[in-house]
Amino acid sequence: MEMLKVKNLSISFGGLHAVDSFSITVNKGELYGLIGPNGAGKTTVFNLLTGVYKPDMGQIILDGKNITGLSPVEINKAGIARTFQNIRLFKNLSVLDNVKIGLHNNYNYSTISGIFRLPSYFRTEKRMNEKAYEILEVFGLDKEADILSANLPYGKQRKLEIARALATNPKLLLLDEPAAGMNPAETEELMETITIIRKKYDLTILLIEHDMKLVAGICEKIFVLNFGTELANGLPQDVLNNPEVIKAYLGE
Numbered sequence: 001m002e003m004l005k006v007k008n009l010s011i012s013f014g015g016l017h018a019v020d021s022f023s024i025t026v027n028k029g030e031l032y033g034l035i036g037p038n039g040a041g042k043t044t045v046f047n048l049l050t051g052v053y054k055p056d057m058g059q060i061i062l063d064g065k066n067i068t069g070l071s072p073v074e075i076n077k078a079g080i081a082r083t084f085q086n087i088r089l090f091k092n093l094s095v096l097d098n099v100k101i102g103l104h105n106n107y108n109y110s111t112i113s114g115i116f117r118l119p120s121y122f123r124t125e126k127r128m129n130e131k132a133y134e135i136l137e138v139f140g141l142d143k144e145a146d147i148l149s150a151n152l153p154y155g156k157q158r159k160l161e162i163a164r165a166l167a168t169n170p171k172l173l174l175l176d177e178p179a180a181g182m183n184p185a186e187t188e189e190l191m192e193t194i195t196i197i198r199k200k201y202d203l204t205i206l207l208i209e210h211d212m213k214l215v216a217g218i219c220e221k222i223f224v225l226n227f228g229t230e231l232a233n234g235l236p237q238d239v240l241n242n243p244e245v246i247k248a249y250l251g252e
């Protein structure tokens with residue numbers, strides 16, 4: 001079963017073909033790695049998939065639905081959530097509130113019930129708090145729920161970003177260099193957490209990463225992008241031993 005089917009996705013900036021006929025099929029439940037040298041177009045692919053950029057050409061099908069050209073909010077509602085290369089938390093909000101912002105897609109109460117503090121408001125708030133704590137627990141962040149997210153150590157801020165993305169209840173999670181800046185122990189722990197959440201939340205994951213240990217350790221398939229286009233695509237052992245890939249990327 002296909003969760004994501006991308007066909008001939010392309011975008012140029014001026015004369016630069018940043019992404020050029022990018023096609024990929026990610027099956028339900030798969031963990032796919034997207035790798036490539038600096039400037040290969042990986043983040044641009046994420047920006048296209050999430051509606052930040054509109055493609056010049058191509059099609060994006062999510063779980064059978066054509067989402068090409070939709071806005072970032074509509075795409076998030078359709079089931080794609082992402083994290084960013086540079087952490088983008090609401091630094092002046094608590095850890096708990098960062099996750100609750102993500103939950104708002106799925107828990108609605110009317111403005112009236114909020115203003116007048118009607119019973120329905122408290123019921124929804126209670127359910128949201130429970131759900132937020134459940135997610136924080138998975139990431140080992142529940143004890144820090146009330147502290148400002150800015151005061152979390154770096155590795156935990158990265159985890160909180162994933163927790164917040166997860167709170168929007170995605171079918172497909174896009175992780176942009178989740179291990180960037182982490183030490184080996186933090187990276188190891190992150191790999192475990194990713195493995196846990198994909199099972200628990202029935203996720204399909206596409207992950208950009210420079211850390212080859214992480215990519216080779218958890219990805220079932222790997223797509224190598226070079227100059228905006230496919231260099232290799234397939235099983236990790238095949239892709240990582242491909243001489244073209246070694247030349248273009250690993251041998252840098």
Ligand SMILES: Nc1ncnc2c1ncn2[C@@H]1O[C@H](COP(=O)(O)OP(=O)(O)OP(=O)(O)O)[C@@H](O)[C@H]1O
Pocket residue numbers: 013016018036037038039040041042043044045
């Ligand atoms: N909004 C934009 N305007 C102009 N050029 C852009 C824009 N966004 C990306 N690019 C260019 O597109 C190319 C691909 O960039 P992108 O950030 O997608 O690469 P990347 O593979 O994610 O690189 P890195 O591993 O360094 O993050 C680069 O040459 C970049 O300068």
